[in-house]
Amino acid sequence: xxxxxxxxxxxxxxxxxxxxxxxxxxxxxxxxxxxxxxxxxxxxxxxxxxxxxxxxxxxxxxxxxxxxxxxxxxxxxxxxxxxxxxxxxxxxxxxx
Amino acid sequence: xxxxxxxxxxxxxxxxxxxxxxxxxxxxxxxxxxxxxxxxxxxxxxxxxxxxxxxxxxxxxxxxxxxxxxxxxxxxxxxxxxxxxxxxxxxxxxxxxxxxxxxxxxxxxxxxxxxxxxxxxxxxxxxxxxxxxxxxxxxxxxxxxxxxxxxxxxxxxxxxxxxxxxxxxxxxxxxxxxxxxxxxxxxxxxxxxxxxxxxxxxxxxxxxxxxxxxxxxxxxxxxxxxxxxxxxxxxxxxxxxxxxxxxxxxxxxxxxxxxxxxxxxxxxxxxxxxxxxxxxxxxxxxxxxxxxxxxxxxxxxxxxxxxxxxxxxxxxxxxxxxxxxxxxxxxxxxxxxxxxxxxxxxxxxxxxxxxxxxxxxxxxxxxxxxxxxxxxxxxxxxxxxxxxxxxxxxxxxxxxxxxxxxxxxxxxxxxxxx
Numbered sequence: 001x002x003x004x005x006x007x008x009x010x011x012x013x014x015x016x017x018x019x020x021x022x023x024x025x026x027x028x029x030x031x032x033x034x035x036x037x038x039x040x041x042x043x044x045x046x047x048x049x050x051x052x053x054x055x056x057x058x059x060x061x062x063x064x065x066x067x068x069x070x071x072x073x074x075x076x077x078x079x080x081x082x083x084x085x086x087x088x089x090x091x092x093x094x095x096x
Numbered sequence: 097x098x099x100x101x102x103x104x105x106x107x108x109x110x111x112x113x114x115x116x117x118x119x120x121x122x123x124x125x126x127x128x129x130x131x132x133x134x135x136x137x138x139x140x141x142x143x144x145x146x147x148x149x150x151x152x153x154x155x156x157x158x159x160x161x162x163x164x165x166x167x168x169x170x171x172x173x174x175x176x177x178x179x180x181x182x183x184x185x186x187x188x189x190x191x192x193x194x195x196x197x198x199x200x201x202x203x204x205x206x207x208x209x210x211x212x213x214x215x216x217x218x219x220x221x222x223x224x225x226x227x228x229x230x231x232x233x234x235x236x237x238x239x240x241x242x243x244x245x246x247x248x249x250x251x252x253x254x255x256x257x258x259x260x261x262x263x264x265x266x267x268x269x270x271x272x273x274x275x276x277x278x279x280x281x282x283x284x285x286x287x288x289x290x291x292x293x294x295x296x297x298x299x300x301x302x303x304x305x306x307x308x309x310x311x312x313x314x315x316x317x318x319x320x321x322x323x324x325x326x327x328x329x330x331x332x333x334x335x336x337x338x339x340x341x342x343x344x345x346x347x348x349x350x351x352x353x354x355x356x357x358x359x360x361x362x363x364x365x366x367x368x369x370x371x372x373x374x375x376x377x378x379x380x381x382x383x384x385x386x387x388x389x390x391x392x393x394x395x396x397x398x399x400x401x402x403x404x405x406x407x408x409x410x411x412x413x414x415x416x417x418x419x420x421x422x423x424x425x426x427x428x429x430x431x432x433x434x435x436x437x438x439x440x441x442x443x444x445x446x447x448x449x450x451x452x453x454x455x456x457x458x459x460x461x462x463x464x465x466x467x468x469x470x471x472x473x474x475x476x477x478x479x480x481x482x483x484x485x486x487x488x489x490x491x492x493x494x495x496x497x498x499x500x501x502x503x504x505x506x507x508x509x510x511x512x513x514x
Contacts, residue, residue: 016224018314022182022223023175036186069206085097 007060011083012052012093019047029093030033038091042067046082050092055084097141097173102181103228104146105340106355107510114140115480117130120342121149122342123388124349126159128215130166137170145177146341152177165299190278191224192230193251193314199232200316202245207308209287209329213320217311218350225347229283232323235301236260236269236288243273249449250286251275253432262467265457266297271431281488291321292373293334295432300370307363324364327351328377335376339383339419348380349390361396372449374402375410376430386420388482397427402447409446438503439495462489 020066025050026044039047045066049059060075061084087094110118113133117140120130144153148469153174158421162168192212199206202230211227219225234242239260243253254274261270271293276285289297291304298304300499321329327348336342351359378400385391418425428443432454435441445454469484 018186020182020186020189020223021177021221023158023185027183027186031194036183038183045494096132096201 003085006080007055007057009056010052010054010085011050011059012084013047014093017091030062033090035089037091042078045091046079047086047091050083052093058081065088097138097169097176099177100142100146101146103226103341103343107340107422107479108146109423110139111136111144114143118143118149118342118422119387119389120146121156121469122147122153122346122347122349123390124155124219125353125355126156126449128389130156134169137167137454140166140370141170141173141177145345147341148226149346150174150178150181151219151221151279152343152346155221158476173318173418175242181226185223185226186284188227189314191277191282193316193413193497194261195230195282195284195352196313197317198249199242199245200318200430202248204241205238206232206242207305207319207321208311208313209233209321209326212313213311213318213326214347216313217320217323217326217339217356220349220354222252225343226238229285231285231287233287235305236297239270239288244287246275246284249277249278250279258332262465262471264468265453265460267453268349269297269459282319291325292329292371292376293336293431294332294371294448294450296374296450297459298371299365299450299453303370308406323351323358324360325367326370327364328367328371329375331380332373332376336429338414338425339380342387343420344389345384348363348384349388352381352384352392361393365396365399368400374400375448378402381408381421383416383449386416413443413447414434414457414468432457434458434492435495436501461492464488467504 001063014030015028017028019030024041026039026047028039028047028061029035042063045063046059049062054062056079058078063069063075063079083092113135116131116133117135120128121144121425141487152175157166157171157174162171189212196208208231210231211225212222212230215222215225215227232242243257247253247472252275254276257273259312263269269288269290272285272287275286276282289301291298291301304325307325308319309322310317311320313317314345320326330344330348330351334348337344339345368374378397381397381400400408406438413428415425426459430444430448431441431443432448432450433440433441433495434457445451463485465470466478466481469481470478472482474482475481
C-alpha cells in the first residue's frame with residue numbers, strides 16, 4: 001500500500017471472503033485459502049468499511065467515534081497497520 | 097480450563113445442580129432466568145461441552161450480563177470454549193461448503209440433514225449449533241453415484257463395497273456408509289432409505305423427498321427434509337441414542353417453540369402414522385417437556401401416545417425416571433436387526449412399530465435368498481449352499497440360546513457378588 005495520499009484511498013475487501021461473527025471476534029476465511037483470520041472488534045470495523053466507498057479518512061473517523069481513543073494515540077497509524085496486514089494476507093483487492 | 101470431551105455419546109454421573117443448569121442452557125431460551133443452585137462450575141462446564149451446549153450457554157451468558165452468578169471464571173471458560181468451537185465450525189463450514197457445491201454440480205440427488213441444516217434453518221445463529229460431520233441422505237438407487245462422487249473428491253469409504261450388500265427383504269437397507277477425507281479432516285455419513293433409524297427402509301421414502309424444501313448452506317441451495325419430517329427424524333434419532341446428549345432436545349425445542357407457526361401438526365401426525373413412528377416421537381416430546389419445559393399441543397401428544405402394552409415395555413426397558421435423571425443407564429438398541437436378541441431384537445419387537453414388516457423379515461430369515469446367505473457366511477463355493485440352508489436356522493437358534501444363557505449366568509454372578 002502506498003504512503004502517499006493514504007487518506008484518500010478507498011480500500012476494498014476481496015471477493016469470496018466469508019466473515020463469521022463468533023461473539024466478540026470475527027473470523028475471515030476463503031474457500032481457497034487454508035488460513036483463517038481472527039479480527040478483534042476494531043479490526044472488524046475497519047474490515048467492514050473496506051467496501052471501496054469509504055476512504056481511509058472515513059475509517060479513521062468511524063473508529064474514533066466507536067472506540068474510546070486517547071488524543072495521544074495515533075489512530076491513523078493503527079488503521080494503516082491493520083490495512084497493511086489485511087493486504088499482506090490477501091484479504092484486500094489490489095489498489096491502483 | 098481443559099475440555100474433557102466434546103459432544104459425547106455417553107452419559108456420566110452428575111449432580112442435581114449440574115443437571116438443572118444443563119437443562120436451563122439446553123432450553124435455548126435466554127429470557128428464562130437461570131436456576132440459583134450451589135453448583136460445581138467446573139463440572140457444569142464439562143457437562144456443557146459433553147452435551148454440545150457451548151453455543152447456547154455462550155448466548156445465554158451474553159444475554160445475562162455479569163452479576164457474579166454464574167461466576168466470572170465459568171463465563172471465561174465458556175467464552176474460550178465457544179471461541180474454539182466457532183473456529184472449528186468455520187473450518188468445517190469451509191470444507192462442507194466445497195463438498196455440497198461439488199455434489200450439486202455433479203448432479204447428485206441428495207438431502208442434507210442434522211448439524212448444518214439445523215444450524216441454518218432452526219437456530220437463531222448458525223455458530224450456536226456445533227456438529228462433527230456432514231450427514232447426507234440419498235435414495236438407495238443413487239448409491240453408486242454418491243459413492244463415486246465422494247471418492248472422486250478424495251474421500252475414502254470406511255467399507256470398500258463395490259455395490260450395496262444383498263438384501264433379505266426389499267425393505268432391508270444399508271443404514272449408512274461413512275466417508276473420511278484425510279486432508280480436510282471431514283467425515284461424511286451417507287444415509288439411505290431408512291430415514292428414521294428404524295432398521296428398515298421408511299415406508300414412504302418418496303413422500304420425504306416430495307416434501308423436501310431448499311435451504312441455503314454456505315451459499316449453496318441444498319434440499320433438506322421438511323420441518324415436520326426433520327422433527328420426526330430428530331425424535332427418532334434422540335430416542336435411538338437413549339437421550340445421551342441434551343443438545344438433541346435443544347434442536348427439537350427450537351423447532352417446537354420458535355418455529356411453531358410453520359409446523360403442520362396434521363402432516364406430522366400423518367407421517368408418524370404411516371411410518372408407525374409413534375414411540376420415538378411420543379417419548380421424545382414427553383421428555384422434552386419434562387426436561388426443557390417445551391411442550392407440544394396436548395392433542396398432538398395424545399394422538400401420538402402408544403398403546404398400554406408398548407408403554408409398559410418401554411418403561412421396563414427405558415424407565416422414565418432414569419432417562420430424566422440424565423445419569424448413566426443401560427439401554428436397549430431400539431432399531432430393528434435380528435441380533436443381538438436381548439439388547440435389540442426383543443425390545444424392538446415389543447416396543448417399536450412396524451411389527452408386520454419385522455415379522456415378515458424374520459420369516460424370510462429362516463429361508464433367506466441365496467445371495468444373502470452367500471454374503472452372510474462369506475461362501476465362495478456354491479456347492480455348500482444347501483448345507484447352509486439346513487444349518488442356518490439351527491445356528492441362529494444356537495446363537496440366541498447362548499446369548500440367553502450367558503446373560504442369565506452373568507446376572508447370577510453379579511447378584512452373588514453383591
